[in-house]
Every structure is written in C-alpha cells, then in structure tokens.
Amino acid sequence: MDLDLASPPQPLRFAADEGGLPPRELGRYDGAAPGPTLVAVGALHGNEPAGPAAIRAVLARLERERLPLAGRFLGFVGNRRALAAGMRYLGRDLNRHWSQESLRAVLAGGRSASPEDRELAELADAFVPWLAAASAPVVFVDLHSTSAAGAPFVCMADVLRNRPIAFALPVPVLLGIEEAIDGSMMGYLAELGHVAIAVEGGQHDDPETARRLEAALWLALVGAGSLAPEALPDLAEQAERLARAAAGLPEVLEVRHRHPVHPADDFRMRPGFANFAPVARGAPLADDARGEIRAPESGRLLMPLYQRQGEDGFFLARPVAPFWLRLSARLRRWRAERWLAALPGVARDPGDPDRLIVDPRIARFQAVNLFHLLGYRRVRDRGGRLLFSRRRPGFRGLEPLPPELGPRTSGESDEG
Ligand SMILES: [Zn+2]
Structure with missing residues (x-):
C-alpha cells in the first residue's frame, strides 16, 4: 500500500505494472469480523481518475488506522488501458455491453475486436472469485465523474436491496439510468442479484471530485454495515461534504429522456450547463449536424456532454416524490x-x-x-x-456465469 496516496492526488499517477498499465486490483482490506464484501470500481471510464484516487485513499486509511471492518473491501480499476491513455475508452465504452452474451464471448476469448473486450474479460475474471464465493449480495460501488461541473449524485436500478446503500449518501438518487443506457455494469450486476450503485462525484479534473467519491465510499461502507458509525470519527464531516455539494436538490429523480449521440452527428452541447440545471421544455440545449436540439420536456439536465467521446449527449430527469418510493416498497412486499x-x-x-x-x-x-x-x-x-x-436476484437462464455468480440466498427475495 502506498501511504503517500492517503489524500487524493490529482492528477492521479499510478505505479505502472509490467505491462505499463495501472494495476487491475488497487488493493484489498480484510476485516477480522465477518461481513459484506464491498467492491469499489474506479475509472470504468479511463478519463475519470478521481475514482481510483478515492479507492486508494480509503484503502490507505483502512490500513493506516487499522479500522475494524466487518467483511472486506476491494478496489479495482475499470478500464486500465484507457486510464493509462487518459481517454474515456480506446475502442468502445466499457460501461456498455455488460450482458450474458458479451461476457460469454469475451471470457471464451472469442472476441477481441477492441481493447475494451480484454478489459471486460479481465474485469469479469477479477470479480468471479468474489461473486462465486458470495453467500450474500456483494455490494458494488462504481465511481464516476462527469465532463460538466455540478453536484454529486448516485444512480441505481430501483430494486429494494439497492436502496439502503444509495440512500446512505446524502445526495440525489437518480433512477432509471440503466434503462436509458443498455448494458451498464451496474445494471448487469444488479440483475445478477447483487447490490450495485454508481456514484457521480463531480467534474473529472476538479480535486474536490475525488474527495467526494472518497466520502461516498466511507458512507457506503457504513451503510452496508461494514463499518460501525463510531469506527469513523469524521463520519459527519464526510456526510457533510456530500450534503453541502448537493444542497437544495431533489432527493430522488427519474430519467425521462436521453439524447443519443453518434459520431457523425457533430454534437455540440451549448456552453454553461452544469448537472441539475433546470431547463424548460423547448429550451435550446445543443446543436448538431441537423440543427438546434431543444429540450423535449422540462426537467433537470444531467451529464451534458462536454468531451469528445461519449454516446449520451445529455439526460433529462424529473423529481420523484419520496412518497412513491415508500409506496412502491410496500406494494412489492x-x-x-x-x-x-x-x-x-x-x-x-x-x-x-x-x-x-x-x-x-x-x-x-x-x-x-x-x-x-x-x-x-x-x-x-x-x-x-x-x-x-x-428485476429479481438469481435471474434464471443467465448461463454460464450465473446463477453461480448471483448471491446464494434462498427462496424469494424482498424484490424489487
Ligand atoms: Zn463515467
């Protein structure tokens, strides 16, 4: 463990392994007591180094202070090759194509059309032992940052088991992103029956982004029951760091619209939009080869694309009253x-x-x-x-990875 990385460095520099790449596994910390396995993934998009920085900071502090963890904490780099190059991806987006078919193909070695096929195979390989050994859902926290500035938020598939971890973070919870984009890692792992949330920390190069993502990991560890609140004397400050950044924003939103972008579109987001900017229906948001792009409905703008790579121009979301979440929990039970x-x-x-x-x-x-x-x-x-x-755990017919990679829980679940 490199203790020099205890406070988030920026920009992040890795000690490269023999292949000239950052390591796949950033580290692991085993608690003495039994408990959940929490897996953090950073830089699934290679131009988002704040995630690995946050994971290293957490690992370093766990070691340094010998914090009494229940279970274990593991950290992985998502897209090593793209991280080394400082690009979102080299061939294709690694946060797509998470499906039975893709995994089967890449793990069999039958597909290597892009560097991301190797990344996908290596990452799935790294997860397999933990998934296969899991007697309860593994908790995945996928760390991201955005090209636009703005408040942090958390994304989850709305299954009940995701809610305690997602709502442990005092930031807006965005529902439905895994419906709007196909094959996200988070959506896939949630379908296997694990807990999976994605955290957006802020702008890629803002030093505060890594600190927010680190705070999100501490809160997730407490939310998952891996750390007792009293084990972390600065828990309130960690929560405050996130709460301050997200002050005044809706607690829960759902994705209503995604603007897809193709390379030939010549998509250009208009300047000045941050995450959660309120926009009115008909407001001009961007331009492309076909002309002006206007908001199809009113709402909050999320993830406006201010970088060259990416398939999502922007998302529009609208607040969901917390009442509906409580009602849905009851209906599902x-x-x-x-x-x-x-x-x-x-x-x-x-x-x-x-x-x-x-x-x-x-x-x-x-x-x-x-x-x-x-x-x-x-x-x-x-x-x-x-x-x-x-959505249910232990999805039938997910071969050959699951069902053995889903948590070995018995019978019907709480579901959602
Ligand atoms: Zn990302």
Whole structure:
C-alpha cells in the first residue's frame, strides 16, 4: 500500500505494472469480523481518475488506522488501458455491453475486436472469485465523474436491496439510468442479484471530485454495515461534504429522456450547463449536424456532454416524490405485481414468467410508471408493444456465469 496516496492526488499517477498499465486490483482490506464484501470500481471510464484516487485513499486509511471492518473491501480499476491513455475508452465504452452474451464471448476469448473486450474479460475474471464465493449480495460501488461541473449524485436500478446503500449518501438518487443506457455494469450486476450503485462525484479534473467519491465510499461502507458509525470519527464531516455539494436538490429523480449521440452527428452541447440545471421544455440545449436540439420536456439536465467521446449527449430527469418510493416498497412486499397480468392489455411472456408484454393501445393507464412502481424495468419495445422485465436476484437462464455468480440466498427475495 502506498501511504503517500492517503489524500487524493490529482492528477492521479499510478505505479505502472509490467505491462505499463495501472494495476487491475488497487488493493484489498480484510476485516477480522465477518461481513459484506464491498467492491469499489474506479475509472470504468479511463478519463475519470478521481475514482481510483478515492479507492486508494480509503484503502490507505483502512490500513493506516487499522479500522475494524466487518467483511472486506476491494478496489479495482475499470478500464486500465484507457486510464493509462487518459481517454474515456480506446475502442468502445466499457460501461456498455455488460450482458450474458458479451461476457460469454469475451471470457471464451472469442472476441477481441477492441481493447475494451480484454478489459471486460479481465474485469469479469477479477470479480468471479468474489461473486462465486458470495453467500450474500456483494455490494458494488462504481465511481464516476462527469465532463460538466455540478453536484454529486448516485444512480441505481430501483430494486429494494439497492436502496439502503444509495440512500446512505446524502445526495440525489437518480433512477432509471440503466434503462436509458443498455448494458451498464451496474445494471448487469444488479440483475445478477447483487447490490450495485454508481456514484457521480463531480467534474473529472476538479480535486474536490475525488474527495467526494472518497466520502461516498466511507458512507457506503457504513451503510452496508461494514463499518460501525463510531469506527469513523469524521463520519459527519464526510456526510457533510456530500450534503453541502448537493444542497437544495431533489432527493430522488427519474430519467425521462436521453439524447443519443453518434459520431457523425457533430454534437455540440451549448456552453454553461452544469448537472441539475433546470431547463424548460423547448429550451435550446445543443446543436448538431441537423440543427438546434431543444429540450423535449422540462426537467433537470444531467451529464451534458462536454468531451469528445461519449454516446449520451445529455439526460433529462424529473423529481420523484419520496412518497412513491415508500409506496412502491410496500406494494412489492405485498407482491402486488402478481395482479399485473390480470390487467387488460397485459400478458405474461410465455417464454419468461418474469416478463410482461403490454399493449399500450389497450393498457391505457400510465403503464411505465405503474410497472416501475412494482419493480419492473422497461426492456425494449417490440412490434408496438412494451416489454417489461421483473428485476429479481438469481435471474434464471443467465448461463454460464450465473446463477453461480448471483448471491446464494434462498427462496424469494424482498424484490424489487
Ligand atoms: Zn463515467
């Protein structure tokens, strides 16, 4: 452990391993008492060095102060090759393509079209022992930063088991990002039945971003039960660092719109937008080869793209009243979703009992909202119909990685 890295350095410089790359595993810290396994991942996007800096700071302090951890804490670098190059990615975005099919292909060594296929295979390899040994959900915290400035926030798939960790952080919780982008690592791990949140700390090069991400890790460790609150004398200051940065913002938001960007679009975000900027419907936000891009609805702007690489121009989100989260928790515990298939225009997919097919012409209620409330995720549209998939641990049919990589818990879960 390199103790010089106890306070977040910036920009981050790694001692390169034999391949001239930062190490895959940043370190691990084993507690004497049994407890959860918390895995932190930084720099899944290579131009986001604040995540690895935060992980190193946490590891260094755990070691230095011999903090009484229950379970273990592990830190990994996401995209080593892109981190070394200071690029978001070299061939393709590593925070996409997390699926059974991709993992099967890259782990079999049958696919190496881009450097990210190797990264994906190596990262999955690094996770496998911990996933395979898990008797309870592993807690994944995926650390990110944004090209725009602005307040930190946390993203999660809205399964009940994610909520205690996500809400342990006094920052806005953004729902639905894993529906808006396909194949995120967080979405995949959550579908395997683990706990997975992503934390956005702030602007890539702002030194405060690494400190916020470090604070998020301490709070996640306490939220997961790995650290007792009294074991961390500065817990209140860590929370305050995040709370101060997110003061006045909604507690919970849901993604309503994603503006996809293709390389040929010549997408240019208009200057001056920060995360959570309120925008009105029709406001000009960006320009591309086809002309002006206006906000399709009012809301909060998130992750406006101020860098060359990236497939998401911006997101629009709107606040969700916390009441709805409490209601949905109750409905899921009652297993109210059992009645969904009885609604007109809703049918169970004969090939997958966790999937419902909705005919929007018949199901005239607010289908998406109702299904979200009951723990379903919108998968894709097929022939004018909506497909919703129930999020649950131990997803059936995830071969060959799961089910052995899902947590070995018994029976039905709390689900969502
Ligand atoms: Zn990122």
